[in-house]
Amino acid sequence: MATATGGKPILILAEGTQRFVGRDARRINITAARVIAETVRTTLGPRGMDKMLVESGGDITVTNDGATILKTIEVKHPAAKILVELSKTQETEVGDGTTSVVVLAGELLKYAEDLLDKNIHPAIIMKGYKAAMEKSLELLKNYAKEVKVEDKETLIKIAETALNSKASGITAKDKIAKLAVEAVEYVAEKLNGKYKVNKASIKIQKQAGGETIDSELIQGIAIDKEVAHPLMPKVVKNAKIAVLGFELKIKKTEYTAKLTITSPDKLKAFMEQEDKELQEKVERLIKAGANVVICQKDIDDMALHYLAKNNVLAVKSVDEKDIKIIAKATGAKILKSPRDISSEDLGYAELVEERKYGDKRYVVISGCKNPRAVTILARGGSEHIVSETERSLDDAISVIKDIYEEPYILPGGGATEIELAKELRKYARTVGGKEQLAIEAFANALEIIPKTLAENSGMDVVDTLLKLRSEHEKGNRYHGIDLFTKKIEDMFKVGIIEPLKVKKHVITGATETAIMILRIDDLIAAKGLFEEKKEEKEKKPEETPPTPEF
DSSP: OEEEETTEEEEOSOTTOEEEETHHHHHHHHHHHHHHHHHHHTTOSTTOOOEEEEOTTSOEEEEOOHHHHHHHSOOOSHHHHHHHHHHHHHHHHTSSOHHHHHHHHHHHHHHHHHHHHTTOOHHHHHHHHHHHHHHHHHHHHHHOEEOOTTOHHHHHHHHHHHHTTSHHHHHHHHHHHHHHHHHHHHHOEEETTEEEOOGGGEEEEEEEBSOGGGOEEESSEEESOOOSSTTSOSEEEEEEEEEESSOBSOOOOSSOOOOOOOSHHHHHHHHHHHHHHHHHHHHHHHHHTOSEEEESSOBOHHHHHHHHHTTOEEEOSOOHHHHHHHHHHHTOOEESSSTTOOGGGOEEEEEEEEEEETTEEEEEEEEESSSOOEEEEEEESSHHHHHHHHHHHHHHHHHHHHHHHSOEEEETTTHHHHHHHHHHHHHHHHHOHHHHHHHHHHHHHHTHHHHHHHHHTTOOHHHHHHHHHHHHHTTOTTEEEETTTTEEEEHHHHTOEEEHHHHHHHHHHHHHHHHHHHHOOEEEEOTTSSOOOHHHHHHSSSOOOOOOOO
8 A cells, every 4th residue: 555755655554455445445344244144134033044054174054043154154354254243242142133133234234325325424324323223222111011930921932932933943842942941940040139040050961862852851960971980879869079170090290211110019019009099089089078079081990999989979071061060050169189178179969860861871960059050951863953952942041031131022023123113213203304314224224124034934025014014003013924824913912022132132233233334434454355366366357346255
């Protein structure tokens, strides 16, 4: 990048650096973001399509979960990456609405581009979008209905709405919704009049085989391991649990050494010394009061023998994630060394036992003191189905968690977006000026949700949208699209319900992301970012303007 002074060029940026300024920068960024939005748009709703994602290693993922799709695909353009991060944030914060937030952000940028083409300054568009977002949040507060967490029937409907777009939800929606509601109810804690739900206390254990409807709830932490020795007890009540982060075996020296043994007696003494050291480690655990040992790493056969001899139940080679959950749930300290083990380092559970589910055995820890923990055993006919069941459960658990933390609900099926669009158009007229155009553009962008739902279901988009608007003009505020009957109905009556918290995050996340992208007026790209691959360039007969890679 160079500029001329007195006829001589001055090099400022590295050779090959590309720079796009003003409208060109915005056009490139908006195009990249819209491509990402269009990629996931066809997956929205219960009639949305799936994507088959094939990774470089050959691993295949079949899903219509927006967050999973965007996490898996390799995105190169920086503006496109912003939308990927938006989806991840939505997933982390509320667990649902990951596709909606990206689709809405893309539509907001589409209408912003139209306004930019009409020479409306980006600052005015951003101001109008922000005003529309604030008004939308105000309208949502008055539009939402309160729900009691004791109302299980409504909670199940909320979970089912989240599951409607999932593959597993079509066949086992009722069962998965009930499991999600029961799991959240089990781990929810009420503090100062408000509920707190720790999702980490709900473990989803995948098990291929059987059907999705065979999935079940286990009140406790289920470890995908068997008891480590056949002579160990299979059931331990009032368990005092030692959680080990080290190997329970004789540690090999770090240096290579040669040991010369001249007689059988010396060999016997050497082996006895090793056994003695191992036995001392086990005795420290027994002396501390441990009757259950959960080890992240391996346990020597001799150590297992000593533990079994002392009637201790042991599990070895436990996943690090499970180790952390067990330590937190039981109140145990993860021990890094066998030295100075005390009773204070041990965790507690009412019961530890080996159980059989299907054709597999698990060690289940139940009756944990703080917090309570639960495991959902996710079943399915294949690894792909089990993985999708796991994602479905995670979404259902997330929306129920949202209700516990903010107990307000909204109608689904595009009803909320149509109602907001109607009210925002009225609000825009009171604002006036060019800002009114931005608020009206925001209202139009909101309608992308019912439009997409209708389109993905094979319905006539224009006709459906006109009917929806007509119903809302008549005062039927909760009417949306029932995509199973393809009729316009009251969403609360048919049970298509969404949490207020999810919708708020969709609107704020999409608006703030659109504003962030519109604020960029200078794009300085390192060499090669927007360049085509050499072999692709050679195929083309003539040069074409560079296009961004996504």
